[in-house]
Amino acid sequence: MVNERSSWVPQGVNVELPSAARVYDYLLGGGHNFAADRQLAERFATALPGSRDIARLNRAFLRRAVLFMVERGVDQFLDVGSGIPTVGNVHEIAQAANPEARVVYVDNEPVAVAHSQLILDGNDRAGALQEDLRNPEEILDHAVTRGLLDLDRPVGLLMVGVFHFVPEDWGPRALVDRYRSRLASGSYLALSHFTADSRPVEMAAMVEVMSRSKDPIHPRTRAEIEALFTGFELVEPGVVSTADWRPRAPGDGAAGPERDQIYAGVARLP
Amino acid sequence: MRRPPTGGPDGQRQPESAVRDRLVRDWSVAMATSVFVPVPHEEIERRIAELVDALVGVLRAEPFVPDAAARTGGDLVRAGFSGQTSLSRTLDLLADSLPDLAGPTSPETDARVHAVLGCLVTGYVQATRELVFEQQEGVKRALLRAKEQAERDLWLSEARFREVFGTSAVGVAVTDLDGGFVEVNRSLKEIVGYTGAELTDRRLADLFHPDDAGALTEIYRRLRDGKSERVREQWRLLRKDGDTVWSYLAVCLLRDAEEEPAYLVTMVEDITDLHLLQRELRKQALHDALTGLPNRQALVPGLERMVAGSDGITVLQLDVDGLGVVNEGLGHGVGDEVLRRVARQLGALFPADRAALVARLGGDQFVVAVDHSAGRPDVAALVGRINEELAEPVYHGEHGVAASVSVGVVQRETRGASAGELLRAADNTLRRVKGQGKRQWGLFDPERDARDRACSALAAGMSGAWENGEIRVDHQPVVSLRADGEVLAVEAVLRWEHPDVGEVSHERCLAMAESVGLGPPIAKWLLREAGEQARAWGELAPAVGVALDVHQATDPDLVGEVRGVLAEFGLAPERLRLGFPTSVLREENDDAWDNLRVLTGLGVRTYAHGFGLGAVDLACVEELPQPVVEFTPELGARVARRPDSALARITVDAVSVLGGLGVTVIAGGVESAEDADWWRSAGADGAWGAHFAARGLPQGVDAR
Numbered sequence: 001m002v003n004e005r006s007s008w009v010p011q012g013v014n015v016e017l018p019s020a021a022r023v024y025d026y027l028l029g030g031g032h033n034f035a036a037d038r039q040l041a042e043r044f045a046t047a048l049p050g051s052r053d054i055a056r057l058n059r060a061f062l063r064r065a066v067l068f069m070v071e072r073g074v075d076q077f078l079d080v081g082s083g084i085p086t087v088g089n090v091h092e093i094a095q096a097a098n099p100e101a102r103v104v105y106v107d108n109e110p111v112a113v114a115h116s117q118l119i120l121d122g123n124d125r126a127g128a129l130q131e132d133l134r135n136p137e138e139i140l141d142h143a144v145t146r147g148l149l150d151l152d153r154p155v156g157l158l159m160v161g162v163f164h165f166v167p168e169d170w171g172p173r174a175l176v177d178r179y180r181s182r183l184a185s186g187s188y189l190a191l192s193h194f195t196a197d198s199r200p201v202e203m204a205a206m207v208e209v210m211s212r213s214k215d216p217i218h219p220r221t222r223a224e225i226e227a228l229f230t231g232f233e234l235v236e237p238g239v240v241s242t243a244d245w246r247p248r249a250p251g252d253g254a255a256g257p258e259r260d261q262i263y264a265g266v267a268r269l270p
Numbered sequence: 271m272r273r274p275p276t277g278g279p280d281g282q283r284q285p286e287s288a289v290r291d292r293l294v295r296d297w298s299v300a301m302a303t304s305v306f307v308p309v310p311h312e313e314i315e316r317r318i319a320e321l322v323d324a325l326v327g328v329l330r331a332e333p334f335v336p337d338a339a340a341r342t343g344g345d346l347v348r349a350g351f352s353g354q355t356s357l358s359r360t361l362d363l364l365a366d367s368l369p370d371l372a373g374p375t376s377p378e379t380d381a382r383v384h385a386v387l388g389c390l391v392t393g394y395v396q397a398t399r400e401l402v403f404e405q406q407e408g409v410k411r412a413l414l415r416a417k418e419q420a421e422r423d424l425w426l427s428e429a430r431f432r433e434v435f436g437t438s439a440v441g442v443a444v445t446d447l448d449g450g451f452v453e454v455n456r457s458l459k460e461i462v463g464y465t466g467a468e469l470t471d472r473r474l475a476d477l478f479h480p481d482d483a484g485a486l487t488e489i490y491r492r493l494r495d496g497k498s499e500r501v502r503e504q505w506r507l508l509r510k511d512g513d514t515v516w517s518y519l520a521v522c523l524l525r526d527a528e529e530e531p532a533y534l535v536t537m538v539e540d541i542t543d544l545h546l547l548q549r550e551l552r553k554q555a556l557h558d559a560l561t562g563l564p565n566r567q568a569l570v571p572g573l574e575r576m577v578a579g580s581d582g583i584t585v586l587q588l589d590v591d592g593l594g595v596v597n598e599g600l601g602h603g604v605g606d607e608v609l610r611r612v613a614r615q616l617g618a619l620f621p622a623d624r625a626a627l628v629a630r631l632g633g634d635q636f637v638v639a640v641d642h643s644a645g646r647p648d649v650a651a652l653v654g655r656i657n658e659e660l661a662e663p664v665y666h667g668e669h670g671v672a673a674s675v676s677v678g679v680v681q682r683e684t685r686g687a688s689a690g691e692l693l694r695a696a697d698n699t700l701r702r703v704k705g706q707g708k709r710q711w712g713l714f715d716p717e718r719d720a721r722d723r724a725c726s727a728l729a730a731g732m733s734g735a736w737e738n739g740e741i742r743v744d745h746q747p748v749v750s751l752r753a754d755g756e757v758l759a760v761e762a763v764l765r766w767e768h769p770d771v772g773e774v775s776h777e778r779c780l781a782m783a784e785s786v787g788l789g790p791p792i793a794k795w796l797l798r799e800a801g802e803q804a805r806a807w808g809e810l811a812p813a814v815g816v817a818l819d820v821h822q823a824t825d826p827d828l829v830g831e832v833r834g835v836l837a838e839f840g841l842a843p844e845r846l847r848l849g850f851p852t853s854v855l856r857e858e859n860d861d862a863w864d865n866l867r868v869l870t871g872l873g874v875r876t877y878a879h880g881f882g883l884g885a886v887d888l889a890c891v892e893e894l895p896q897p898v899v900e901f902t903p904e905l906g907a908r909v910a911r912r913p914d915s916a917l918a919r920i921t922v923d924a925v926s927v928l929g930g931l932g933v934t935v936i937a938g939g940v941e942s943a944e945d946a947d948w949w950r951s952a953g954a955d956g957a958w959g960a961h962f963a964a965r966g967l968p969q970g971v972d973a974r
């Protein structure tokens with residue numbers, strides 16, 4: 001007899017499968033991860049020495065970028081590829097500076113989104129939704145987004161540590177364009193991105209480690225990353241190593257080569 | 271691990287405050303660079319300063335209770351300083367600096383520092399454990415929630431799916447990558463006629479129609495290999511009972527959580543009925559509804575195929591004789607039955623599989639095309655058989671109706687032939703044949719065809735010739751046969767002096783003008799020329815006449831036009847003489863009769879031309895407002911040369927009847943003195959024709 005149960009219906013959540021969100025959390029020193037994630041993270045860190053510092057510098061850049069935008073009057077944020085809520089979440093940073101600030105978190109990883117929703121329970125100025133960044137319209141027209149953000153006013157669009165998950169055949173530049181076309185003048189884009197411009201050998205090893213995960217990484221050159229800002233006006237100092245983007249404190253930097261593994265930039269939509 | 275006591279260049283111990291500040295600074299940087307703490311650096315330093323002071327407090331307290339340092343270790347973690355290297359870097363710095371802050375250097379102090387660091391580690395580890403535990407709790411709750419959400423979504427979509435799956439009229443089959451059935455719905459089982467159990471032993475490919483199996487297998491292979499995501503096309507499946515199922519197949523690939531191809535979902539919409547309907551519709555578009563035979567649209571491509579695929583071909587075009595009479599006399603129902611009968615007979619004589627095509631062109635016309643690569647059919651025998659079959663009457667009520675056909679035949683090699691050309695040749699031949707009466711047939715005559723074509727070429731050159739003045743108006747006298755040679759009237763006729771062909775007659779000019787669309791303007795021109803000539807000849811000259819063509823005679827604008835000519839040339843109406851074709855008067859064409867009566871009323875002289883011998887022609891004479899008829903010129907010489915023929919005798923009778931009715935009779939086409947004598951003795955009043963034209967116009971009536 002032909003099967004009555006729909007064993008073929010895809011399963012939603014699988015903890016056996018490591019996720020980039022949890023690997024990143026582990027590298028940041030977080031405990032929101034599972035054995036499979038930690039194993040992958042260790043292999044990641046072995047392939048690319050300084051991985052923990054790379055993660056820390058990226059997270060620190062995210063904080064400075066948000067503060068920079070808040071100082072310029074931005075009070076609503078769309079954080080795409082937001083990851084697991086951990087230390088220094090965007091709503092905490094933004095709302096500490098401006099209690100009225102609103103934040104929408106977007107990630108395609110269901111556990112990360114569920115986690116964000118749990119944390120945000122009771123915060124009526126922040127919300128989280130699950131969607132792939134490939135679908136800008138789904139994100140921008142989502143009920144959560146519409147409920148929290150006013151797209152007629154400037155928005156801080158954060159794509160930090162996520163665009164290197166976008167392969168070339170998705171058309172990364174066109175993708176950014178689709179977001180840009182929906183943003184009001186005065187909006188900002190903050191973006192950080194792995195590069196193999198420095199330590200290409202170690203990067204190749206890390207890319208190899210990730211290529212067998214469900215989140216392969218595609219490093220890009222500085223010029224390619226600058227091109228992602230097309231249509232925006234980069235603010236000083238342009239696209240630079242995370243450690244060199246408007247550092248404020250000792251924790252924003254690092255001494256070794258790990259400081260140059262991710263490029264970052266912030267730009268304004270004229 | 272211990273360094274010598276920190277001292278200034280003079281070996282003196284630094285002041286405690288300086289040591290403390292430096293520890294706070296170094297420890298803060300160590301923490302900020304070992305872990306991300308989302309606060310300003312000043313805040314980090316403030317927290318670290320608190321910890322330093324707390325530790326110094328423990329070290330110096332009396333009594334000494336080292337366990338209190340555990341709390342500080344925990345505070346370190348709770349302040350966020352729990353990076354991978356945070357503890358080791360903390361211990362390094364504290365081991366260096368604490369002895370200088372713990373009081374006077376002594377073994378007792380060193381022991382206290384050791385105890386404090388030990389408790390700090392214990393507290394740190396404990397707090398880290400708690401933190402990780404808490405975080406694991408958090409992520410597990412998140413996981414649970416995500417699972418619940420996923421399951422709810424799944425349940426919802428599955429419930430929706432179940433609903434659709436179970437009740438849809440669309441058949442759905444879920445198969446694994448090898449084509450084994452995982453799940454099927456009821457509709458699918460109904461469509462293919464297998465039970466679920468029977469399908470378990472089968473593969474999807476077993477349902478493919480043999481003729482489509484190759485292509486379908488390839489389509490599924492591409493889907494399975496991820497080369498295409500979905501397909502929606504029309505294909506055939508095979509039912510268990512062997513019947514063909516026409517279906518729209520929509521197939522899509524399902525991937526598993528790892529995005530690997532896992533299952534194929536095939537949706538089957540049974541469109542067999544739709545397909546049959548489509549076929550029926552297509553048949554209607556290409557088939558004649560009455561007889562079911564292919565129509566012209568279907569014939570032409572079929573004929574092209576036959577031309578391309580054979581060495582020689584015979585094309586017969588058949589016209590059912592007298593169908594109009596049947597339709598009018600017995601009704602269209604009988605006419606339709608005759609057509610169906612012809613169709614059946616042709617179908618029986620030329621079965622479609624025997625390299626023959628039978629089609630109905632419409633009206634009473636049929637075409638049969640036979641591939642005669644293997645030998646020319648005996649056309650005479652063929653036509654004979656067709657007519658033999660049709661001669662058997664069909665009874666309709668008490669009327670028995672027999673049918674016959676006239677046939678135009680083309681037989682030729684197919685090299686260089688085209689369907690259009692073959693049909694045109696057959697049609698031309700048929701038209702020629704029909705002139706000879708019913709039940710006739712004839713073979714295509716290439717020479718005659720060439721002549722006809724030359725005629726077409728001639729006609730095509732007509733408009734240029736008219737512009738160049740090659741076509742002019744000539745005048746023929748209508749002469750009295752009684753009073754000696756009196757010119758009763760002058761008839762304006764067309765003459766075309768063709769440089770190659772020579773003189774082209776009035777009738778041919780008119781016919782050709784009609785065929786190239788020049789009829790109306792030339793006829794108008796002729797009328798106006800006649801008016802102008804009448805004025806030129808003056809009042810005493812005979813009236814100038816024009817034999818109107820069918821078009822002009824029925825033109826509602828004719829009266830206006832004639833008035834215009836009269837006015838333009840200042841003519842009295844009776845100076846103009848207009849002939850109406852008997853054919854339109856006979857048909858009781860209202861426009862023609864109106865024109866005739868109004869013009870006669872105006873004073874224009876009118877008559878009927880092209881008069882024949884039919885009873886209907888005679889019947890309409892009584893209606894003529896002016897009793898003048900002009901016999902068709904075809905009779906002119908013919909009857910006079912065979913005075914004993916029936917035709918001649920009937921003509922004599924007709925003329926005498928007309929005379930008795932007081933009708934003036936004019937003969938046309940009189941070519942010789944003998945012809946003129948015959949008509950005179952038959953009782954005709956006047957005549958025109960080559961015989962009189964040759965004698966020229968009387969004095970005073972000269973060409974301008």
Ligand SMILES: C[S@@+](CC[C@H](N)C(=O)[O-])C[C@H]1O[C@@H](n2cnc3c(N)ncnc32)[C@H](O)[C@@H]1O
Nearest residue numbers: 021024081082083107108109132133160161165
């Ligand atoms: C390295 S984390 C970055 C987190 C945070 N933005 C930061 O920089 O600290 C990258 C996140 O992007 C998410 N991600 C990867 N590909 C994505 C996609 N196509 N759509 C949405 N999120 C994606 C991952 O699930 C992960 O949570």
